[in-house]
Ligand SMILES: Nc1ncnc2c1ncn2[C@@H]1O[C@H](COP(=O)(O)OP(=O)(O)O)[C@@H](O)[C@H]1O
């Protein structure tokens with residue numbers, strides 16, 4: 124099983140890209156587990172035809188109220204989506220109450236107890252994780268036995284690169300667990316954006332830009348219909364072509380070509396580069 128973690132700042136396009144990647148891999152015949160790790164719990168919405176599934180935290184509260192933890196089965200927490208993709212959303216507490224990262228940790232503990240990541244059940248684990256919060260809970264997928272290939276979604280905006288720099292620090296911290304940064308995905312907001320700046324950022328932190336993904340109105344059209352992913356609905360759209368190319372690159376990349384990142388300190392980040 125190969126585990127891919129898509130990190131990035133809120134609103135940058137993680138869920139859009141992660142769900143489309145899952146659809147590409149599933150259509151190629153891979154058995155995919157898609158794991159939403161954002162309290163927004165909307166990562167899987169396009170994979171289950173527009174339904175917001177009950178989150179792990181909601182299920183957790185219900186199931187453990189009446190049943191022994193030992194009776195839990197994988198089917199109790201997973202939802203079968205389209206293309207045979209198994210979906211789960213960690214969920215989180217009510218805004219302003221509790222810790223959002225805690226849900227992710229609890230969910231991953233259940234994965235371990237139920238052996239969900241073992242036994243050849245899946246070929247691909249796709250984790251979609253909010254990355255602008257510097258909180259250990261959101262780094263939980265970087266613990267041993269979960270993450271492997273890290274992808275960071277950025278745009279041409281400085282704060283997206285700032286979040287990416289912080290995520291690179293987490294990747295460096297957990298490198299000994301076998302996690303490695305495969306590269307950045309530049310999900311451009313503006314087609315005329317300065318690609319050189321993003322390439323330079325990648326070089327400085329010791330990684331590469333895997334793909335420049337274009338802004339594409341096809342994504343919005345599909346999102347409004349809430350039924351499927353863009354790669355399924357508009358396979359010839361520029362966005363879809365770009366996602367298929369990205370899926371290929373992520374699948375082929377090997378750890379040997381991915382050095383431990385060298386993120387900037389904040390002073391350097393805000394200086395000239
Ligand atoms: N390449 C793109 N072209 C057009 N719209 C996009 C693109 N990438 C993301 N979006 C839109 O941006 C918004 C935020 O994307 P989303 O995937 O929900 O971000 P995140 O999961 O990082 O919070 C969504 O409305 C999505 O449709």
Ligand SMILES: [Mg+2]
Pocket residue numbers: 137138139161163165166251
């Ligand atoms: Mg999201």
